[in-house]
Amino acid sequence: MSHEAISVFDMFKIGVGPSSSHTLGPWRAAQRFVSTIQTRYPGIHPVSVQVLLYGSLAKTGKGHGTDVAVLMGLSGEDPVTIDVNSINDKIAAIGELHQLHWGAQHWIAFHPDTDVQFLFNDSLPFHPNGLSFLATMENGDTISETYYSVGGGFVVQEGEKASAAASxxxxxxxxxxxxxxxxxxxxxxxxxxxxxxxxxxxxxxxxxxxxxxxxxxxxxxxxxxxxxxxxxxxxxxxxxxxxxxxxxxxxxxxxxxxxxxxxxxxxxxxxxxxxxxxxxxxxxxxxxxxxxxxxxxxxxxxxxxxxxxxxxxxxxxxxxxxxxxxxxxxxxxxxxxxxxxxxxxxxxxxxxxxxxxxxxxxxxxxxxxxxxxxxxxxxxxxxxxxxxxxxxxxxxxxxxxxxxxxxxxxxxxxxxxxxxxxxxxxxxxxxxxxxxxxxxxxxxxxxxxxxxxxxxxxxxxxxxxxxxxxxxxxx
Structure with a gap:
């Protein structure tokens, strides 16, 4: 039987409330999506991004701040270091300006009311806490990734192999x-x-x-x-x-x-x-x-x-x-x-x-x-x-x-x-x-x-x- 390696710092993670699965996990997923695009498309930025929330993330996402979390993650903010007193102002600015500071590097048009979708009646098969990111790049390419927030701030990408930590x-x-x-x-x-x-x-x-x-x-x-x-x-x-x-x-x-x-x-x-x-x-x-x-x-x-x-x-x-x-x-x-x-x-x-x-x-x-x-x-x-x-x-x-x-x-x-x-x-x-x-x-x-x-x-x-x-x- 294989043994999964889980560190004490996997079980105890410093972050922001109110939910590890509905706030911290989606925040980390958004950060990973930004990192993926920055690695895959050096020097090329998105012109638009959409976030799709499924299952439990959709049904209780508003109350758990899931939309807030993904916007902070896409904006290059980190839950460990962010000034928690600044979150409300940052979210308000995105809504008022209809702009998102992608990865803290590049401004893109973003409308939270339409670019974050709560799909209350849809659920993905792997886990109830699923979310997808869709981006259109400056060169016309489109890229999408799906993640699952599986509890405790743990995030798994769809089709992801065992992590290095597990080996x-x-x-x-x-x-x-x-x-x-x-x-x-x-x-x-x-x-x-x-x-x-x-x-x-x-x-x-x-x-x-x-x-x-x-x-x-x-x-x-x-x-x-x-x-x-x-x-x-x-x-x-x-x-x-x-x-x-x-x-x-x-x-x-x-x-x-x-x-x-x-x-x-x-x-x-x-x-x-x-x-x-x-x-x-x-x-x-x-x-x-x-x-x-x-x-x-x-x-x-x-x-x-x-x-x-x-x-x-x-x-x-x-x-x-x-x-x-x-x-x-x-x-x-x-x-x-x-x-x-x-x-x-x-x-x-x-x-x-x-x-x-x-x-x-x-x-x-x-x-x-x-x-x-x-x-x-x-x-x-x-x-x-x-x-x-x-x-x-x-x-x-x-x-x-x-x-x-x-x-x-x-x-x-x-x-x-x-x-x-x-x-x-x-x-x-x-x-x-x-x-x-x-x-x-x-x-x-x-x-x-x-x-x-x-x-x-x-x-x-x-x-x-x-x-x-x-x-x-x-x-």
């Missing part, structure tokens, strides 16, 4: 949790140590550590921004931000000037169950309110589930003596490996598997990482992941108005709390007597995804999305 020769090739346990038992390494050894196939340990910490810094900064932002989230649903008010109650008017001083206030605030529960909820709300506002977040493993892992990691840092760089790195390495196993064995795309594939997977990732961080064995960590996913099986994706707000934001608080509970259960259990393995749960999740009606897979055609309707024109 990396890993010291410990892993597709399943049984294989992960095999290597742990054979070598005596912890899960995070196995992951670090595999990461050495791509880069030095020092570079891996540096980049993992950058992932944490981005998560940390997102939480800190989120707890200070107030008002109504964009999109027309009129959802009010809650993290700032909750943080104000938790900190009781205490003064602080930066993340570290705020964290000290939180740490001194108490140790009651209710207080810690409110803190975890606040952390998760902060991230996903930022995500819903086109803020900078980390896919973990997706944007819609971006708040679970930061919330659980910050719980570990604040209340479980986890505030050390080595501990933070180990937490994120372990979490990434569990996420990669889910991606290989099932999906991390809500358009394929419903919300079980996003909140469920993120909760399992966080549970395993927390269990191992608190001293659990490899088997206990994997058991914690299984427990977390087992209680997310069948969770549907039915965003109201196609927005990553209701029920998505609150679901991150639920996923974080379940992860902490699952980690504690794993630590208090004897995995040798477990009735259900993580691999069986992953297989069950995939079977459930295949059986799930498409209207519950990020299409806004069922569930809350139809019982609390909102016109796409409002979004």
């Amino acid at each position: 990396v020769d890993l010291p410990f090739p892993i597709n399943t949790s049984d294989e992960l346990l095999h290597w742990c038992m054979k070598t005596g390494l912890t899960i995070n140590e196995v992951v670090m050894e595999n990461e050495s196939a791509w880069r030095s340990d020092a570079e891996t550590r540096k980049r993992v910490l950058q992932i944490w810094y981005t998560m940390r900064d997102c939480i800190y921004r989120g707890i200070h932002q107030q008002g109504i989230l964009p999109g027309g649903l009129n959802v009010r931000r809650r993290a700032a008010d909750l943080n104000r109650r938790l900190t009781k008017g205490a003064t602080y000037t930066d993340f570290d001083s705020w964290l000290e206030v939180i740490r001194r605030g108490g140790a009651s169950f209710q207080y810690i529960l409110d803190c975890v909820s606040c952390f998760a709300l902060a991230v996903n309110e930022e995500n819903a506002s086109f803020g900078r977040v980390v896919t973990a493993p997706t944007n819609g589930a971006a708040g679970v892992i930061p919330a659980v990691l910050l719980y570990y840092i604040a209340f479980c003596d986890g505030n050390e760089e080595d501990k933070i790195i180990r937490f994120l390495l372990t979490a990434s490996e569990i996420g990669s196993i889910f991606k290989k064995g099932a999906t991390i795309s809500a358009a394929m598997g419903g919300c079980q594939a996003e909140i469920g997977v993120s909760s399992a990732m966080a549970a395993a990482a927390l269990a191992e961080s608190l001293g659990g064995t490899q088997r206990q960590a994997i058991m914690a992941a299984e427990i977390a996913m087992e209680h997310h099986l069948g969770l549907t994706c039915d965003p109201i108005g196609g927005l990553v707000q209701v029920p998505c934001i609150e679901r991150n608080t639920m996923g974080a709390v379940k992860a902490i509970t699952a980690a504690q259960l794993g630590l208090q259990s004897t995995p040798d007597f477990a009735k259900v393995s993580l691999d069986k749960v992953i297989k069950t999740m995939w079977d459930t995804a295949l059986d799930m009606n498409s209207k519950y897979k990020e299409t806004a055609d069922g569930g809350l999305a139809v019982h609390i309707p909102i016109s796409l024109s409002e979004c």
Whole structure:
């Protein structure tokens, strides 16, 4: 059996909200299309470009900012470095001027209302998240490419062969949790140590550590921004931000000037169950309110589930003596490996598997990482992941108005709390007597995804999305 090589930085990507599959993926696809044309036609520019959005990208694309993402990608902007506060002005300028700064190099005529088409009734066979780019060049040539945003910011071009990353020769090739346990038992390494050894196939340990910490810094900064932002989230649903008010109650008017001083206030605030529960909820709300506002977040493993892992990691840092760089790195390495196993064995795309594939997977990732961080064995960590996913099986994706707000934001608080509970259960259990393995749960999740009606897979055609309707024109 071949083994797909997935790095920690495939599972954790820095980007812009609100959706990894509907925003970050299409943005990356647009960048790739620009790069293809620049390589194939050096010195020759397009005179026109059209974007066709299919399936779930069409049905919930407005609410997820898919059109915004492709325009930014075609304009040469990068989701990692763009000033997120500039996005609205850039989009407004394209609409007013009817011009697009192609690849940040050449102005072309572009009318967003007609050159980005939402094909609500059309779907491509490979994946529900399909999009095509069509360009006419100055020399009269036409070129088209089709991409699929398959979840977590991963993008696959139609007909694309296995990526170079997938062909990396890993010291410990892993597709399943049984294989992960095999290597742990054979070598005596912890899960995070196995992951670090595999990461050495791509880069030095020092570079891996540096980049993992950058992932944490981005998560940390997102939480800190989120707890200070107030008002109504964009999109027309009129959802009010809650993290700032909750943080104000938790900190009781205490003064602080930066993340570290705020964290000290939180740490001194108490140790009651209710207080810690409110803190975890606040952390998760902060991230996903930022995500819903086109803020900078980390896919973990997706944007819609971006708040679970930061919330659980910050719980570990604040209340479980986890505030050390080595501990933070180990937490994120372990979490990434569990996420990669889910991606290989099932999906991390809500358009394929419903919300079980996003909140469920993120909760399992966080549970395993927390269990191992608190001293659990490899088997206990994997058991914690299984427990977390087992209680997310069948969770549907039915965003109201196609927005990553209701029920998505609150679901991150639920996923974080379940992860902490699952980690504690794993630590208090004897995995040798477990009735259900993580691999069986992953297989069950995939079977459930295949059986799930498409209207519950990020299409806004069922569930809350139809019982609390909102016109796409409002979004």
